[in-house]
Amino acid sequence: MLQLLSQLVAALKGIGLNYDFLLAADERSAFLHGLVVTIQLSLATIVFSLLAGFALAAMLVSRTRWIAFGARAFVEVTRNTPTLVQLYCAFLVLNMLITQALKASGGNPLTPFIWVVLVISLHKGAFHAESLRAGIQAVPAVTLEAAASLGFSRRRQLWLVQLPLAVRFALPSLINNLVDLVKMTTVASAIAVGDVTYQSIMIWTQRDNVLELMLLMLAFFGLLTYLVNLAGRRLEHHLRMPGYGG
Amino acid sequence: MADSMDGAYAGNAPLLPQAGWRRPAWVLAALLVVLALSQWPALRQAPLAKHLLTWSPALLLGMLANIQISVLAMLIGTLAGLVIGALQLSGLRVVRVLTHCYVQTFRNAPMLILIYFSTYVFPFEIHVGAHYVAFPDWLKVTLGLALPASANVAEIFRGAILSIPAAQWEAASSLAFRRTQLLRWIILPQCLRRMLPPWMNLYAGITMGTALASLVGVHDLLDTAQIASTTVNRVDFTVAIYFTTLLLFFVYCYPISRYTHYLERKYAFT
Numbered sequence: 001m002l003q004l005l006s007q008l009v010a011a012l013k014g015i016g017l018n019y020d021f022l023l024a025a026d027e028r029s030a031f032l033h034g035l036v037v038t039i040q041l042s043l044a045t046i047v048f049s050l051l052a053g054f055a056l057a058a059m060l061v062s063r064t065r066w067i068a069f070g071a072r073a074f075v076e077v078t079r080n081t082p083t084l085v086q087l088y089c090a091f092l093v094l095n096m097l098i099t100q101a102l103k104a105s106g107g108n109p110l111t112p113f114i115w116v117v118l119v120i121s122l123h124k125g126a127f128h129a130e131s132l133r134a135g136i137q138a139v140p141a142v143t144l145e146a147a148a149s150l151g152f153s154r155r156r157q158l159w160l161v162q163l164p165l166a167v168r169f170a171l172p173s174l175i176n177n178l179v180d181l182v183k184m185t186t187v188a189s190a191i192a193v194g195d196v197t198y199q200s201i202m203i204w205t206q207r208d209n210v211l212e213l214m215l216l217m218l219a220f221f222g223l224l225t226y227l228v229n230l231a232g233r234r235l236e237h238h239l240r241m242p243g244y245g246g
Numbered sequence: 247m248a249d250s251m252d253g254a255y256a257g258n259a260p261l262l263p264q265a266g267w268r269r270p271a272w273v274l275a276a277l278l279v280v281l282a283l284s285q286w287p288a289l290r291q292a293p294l295a296k297h298l299l300t301w302s303p304a305l306l307l308g309m310l311a312n313i314q315i316s317v318l319a320m321l322i323g324t325l326a327g328l329v330i331g332a333l334q335l336s337g338l339r340v341v342r343v344l345t346h347c348y349v350q351t352f353r354n355a356p357m358l359i360l361i362y363f364s365t366y367v368f369p370f371e372i373h374v375g376a377h378y379v380a381f382p383d384w385l386k387v388t389l390g391l392a393l394p395a396s397a398n399v400a401e402i403f404r405g406a407i408l409s410i411p412a413a414q415w416e417a418a419s420s421l422a423f424r425r426t427q428l429l430r431w432i433i434l435p436q437c438l439r440r441m442l443p444p445w446m447n448l449y450a451g452i453t454m455g456t457a458l459a460s461l462v463g464v465h466d467l468l469d470t471a472q473i474a475s476t477t478v479n480r481v482d483f484t485v486a487i488y489f490t491t492l493l494l495f496f497v498y499c500y501p502i503s504r505y506t507h508y509l510e511r512k513y514a515f516t
Contacts, residue, residue: 080450080499081492082457085468089488090476096484132316183356190461197358210366218355 018209027196027203034199039183042224046178048121053128053174057166058158060133071129078126084187086123091115091191106245115187124181128174135170136162168239171246175232179225186221196220262426286398301487308470309494315384316453316467321393323452324445326392327399334404345400352397357390357455365462397451402444406437433498438460441511444505450499457495467491 001229018096021027095115099108139162147161157201166175189198200213333345352360364386371378410433418432419425460469471491475484 076500076503077492077496080454081495082454082468084457084460085488085492085495088468088472089492093485093488096481100481107441112271147495179354185356186356187458189358197356197362201362210362214359214363214367216349217359221356222351222354229299 004052012212017212018207019212021203021207021209027206029201029202031195031196034194034196035115038188038220039192039224040183041113041120041188041193042182042228044117044227045124045181045185048117049124049128049177049181050120050174052125052130054163055067055123056129056208057132057136060129061136061158075126075129077187078123079130083120083123084186084190086121087116089189090119112188112191112193116185116191116193120184120187123186124177127177127180128170131170131173131177132163132166134169134173135166139165140171167239171232171236171239175229175236178228178232180223182228183221217224292484294480296476297474297480297483298486298490301470304470304474305467305487305490305494308465308467309498311384311455311464311466312456312459314393314457315388315456315464316449319388319395319452319456320449322388322392323395324399326396328403330396331400331407334400334409347502349397349400352393353401356396357394358458359462360393361387361390361455361458361462365392384459384464387456387462387464391452391455394455395448397447398406399501401439401447402448405435405444406440407433409440410436443506443513445511446502446509450502450506452500453494453499467494484491 006023009022021031037174054069056075059067060075062071063067091112094107094109098110102108126214143161143165144157145158152161184195185195188195192198196217200217204210204213260509286350330378333341334347335341335348367384368386369381371380373379390509413437415431418428456466457468459466459477460472463469470492473489474487478484478487
């Protein structure tokens with residue numbers, strides 16, 4: 001296995017690419033660990049962003065004016081400010097305040113990893129919520145009237161009729177959001193979460209092989225986004241209902 | 247585009263809150279302004295406000311750097327993207343495949359990686375004849391952002407051209423328009439309309455991407471905020487400066503987003 005790797009590295013050196021770090025055990029394991037962390041980050045944020053998206057979408061269409069207004073304000077602020085600034089506001093400001101508040105009672109349990117998951121989940125949750133809201137609006141009024149005439153309460157209308165249809169309408173744009181989300185996990189490196197970007201920076205400051213690591217990372221993110229897209233297409237196909245959507 | 251559905255379906259959404267939420271928002275904003283103005287003499291003496299006033303010119307200059315990078319990146323990206331988008335519709339298969347690869351690569355690459363790429367892989371000065379011309383970091387970041395911008399513009403342009411029904415081409419040529427006339431007077435005006443909302447969305451996205459420039463040491467708004475926060479080193483100032491940064495980005499991007507929304511409604515299904 002290792003022999004194969006060193007042959008590969010030697011072959012790549014022939015075309016001017018220096019992948020020597022793969023032969024150093026510590027750097028190789030750091031890089032592999034970075035890949036694992038990025039995958040963990042992506043999976044955790046996908047799950048939590050969808051949960052946040054559903055919650056926000058339900059709030060957006062709430063009849064209680066203040067809930068709807070609060071959700072709308074949150075979505076607009078989140079969609080129109082950079083993720084990195086949000087991450088700093090959360091990690092450098094809120095985290096600092098929490099640390100100060102909890103100094104007496106044994107320290108802050110929140111890690112940078114948790115903050116990144118939180119911030120990206122809420123950020124992408126706002127985008128999911130907008131997609132879902134558009135999907136909810138696309139559900140024909142007659143369908144809801146039919147449900148109401150069958151005695152469905154408003155809550156049951158939302159969960160059993162509106163959302164299942166809305167998800168199908170919103171699915172293509174939700175998948176777009178998830179692809180974006182995977183790309184967005186790279187900002188984790190800004191607060192020293194050991195994701196693949198962070199590990200690559202550590203390696204290239206030692207070895208000055210930026211181009212080689214870039215190519216690896218682009219390939220890795222290409223693969224990840226391809227997988228998300230593929231899973232999304234499968235789900236779209238699986239959920240397809242005659243008469244709704246393409 | 248999910249957003250473009252809004253205009254068409256707004257009519258049958260009885261369960262949605264109406265636009266009335268705007269009113270409390272305005273009242274709240276007006277109250278805050280009145281409160282701030284009435285307390286102004288006292289506020290100005292507070293150490294927090296003093297620090298904020300001292301740093302505000304630097305913050306605005308930083309914001310200007312962000313705007314400069316975003317405008318230039320969008321300009322380069324649009325010019326390149328239009329050429330690439332046109333090439334994507336070329337009759338030559340090789341050209342189509344190559345441009346398709348370009349678009350897919352740079353649309354799917356994380357922006358941060360492209361910024362690192364342009365910052366560390368491009369040389370720090372360029373040899374032009376006998377002169378060395380400096381290649382500053384902000385310009386590299388601009389090029390790094392222009393890459394995804396161009397790929398996205400190419401895709402927007404291609405989508406717009408393909409969205410014009412074939413009947414339009416046929417009708418125009420049956421009216422004896424020449425091909426250049428046909429493009430100039432029939433196809434492109436319709437394309438521009440369809441391209442404008444996604445193009446503006448892209449611009450807002452690129453503007454938000456410029457915040458990443460601070461990670462490679464460009465003196466932008468976020469970098470200024472970090473410097474200010476560590477220099478002043480007060481808890482309340484740190485809170486204020488980061489949320490001011492957030493607010494400044496919001497104030498710049500939100501109108502763009504509202505106007506895009508308005509255009510989407512206006513051009514929907516026409």
